Amino acid sequence: MPRTPAPGGALLPATAGVASGIALVLALLVAPEDAVQGPAQRLMYVHVPAAWVAYLAFATVLVCSVAYLVRRDLRFDRCAQAAAELGVGLTALAIGLGMLWGRPVWGVWWTWDARLVTTTVLLLVYVAYLGVRRMADDPHVAARRSAAVGVVAFLNVPVVHFSVVWWRTLHQPPTVLGPDGSPPIDPVMAWALAAGVVAFTLLAVLVVRRRVAGLRAAGSGTAAVLPADGAAPVITVVPGGGR
């Protein structure tokens, strides 16, 4: 089938692939084993990037929503939708990986502390956002309503991030994005984490660009092309980023 020409050609996919490979080697082979937590701590190299890039995706929803409200251009609406879909997937991934990490270290898969509850609320709010998007037939009506929700929903992101600072939790406080200047992490571990964040970010840009191209093709009347090229990457590429 005629593929939508990838914006930026093969450079972005190749870079994302190489970055993922480097991140994987650093996380599994180069980074030292944690003295307290043992091998389970290596889940940090995927759990933390998934959570941070989900924040980034929701920030993109915020920016694109504001841009739509100012310009009334459906391009920004498509950007908000693609970013929100990715953000929902990454939030679910972060929760899933967090459960896998929690079981061997905390002793439980789940507990009702403020970080876990606020993250679940974040996930449900953006699922609701995706629902609001489909509640009007006129694309501009749908875009206006969802942009309003997309702006308000972002309030959840700082609540999730600071939940471990504001309230007593089982989840530990932030290591890198914390209030003090010197993160209490071994430098090699910090580099492995940084590589994971770069790889997740590049994969996220790739997924969002493809999804936006698919949505644009669907919107301009060539809907027959969409199902294969538009919807599939979001579902297949995101779990791949978790490896």
Next chain:
Amino acid sequence: MTRPAQRRRTLSLRLLVVVGAVGGALALLGVSGLADTLVYYRTPTELLAEPPPEDERLRLGGLVQVGSVERVGSEARFAVTDGVATLPVVYSGALPAVFAEGQGAVVEGRLGADGVFVGDLVLVKHSNEYRPVGEAG
């Protein structure tokens, strides 16, 4: 003339999904108990200052006092401290592998009349430090 009716039905189905998701979020907060979530655990100082009703199930959090862990058969005894006050804990069950003296722990259970906290679940609260083996400080 079925199209408008069909569209209304689709719309109300969508509305139902959205309302369901938002309702789910609120229910989740309700179930978890907002206050219980915001004060996830209480410290030994707080529990000694304000003893809870004897059958109230609660969480005790703090550091496992160094030198306090004793294992007798399947039962473990240790003390949880916040640096000011200390509470003895008795727990029958396997301690998590990462559990250690001097590290954070949260115990779910009840405070007995004799001042001993009877735990039925021990969780490890690890710090935000990541160090390789041999360099842990």
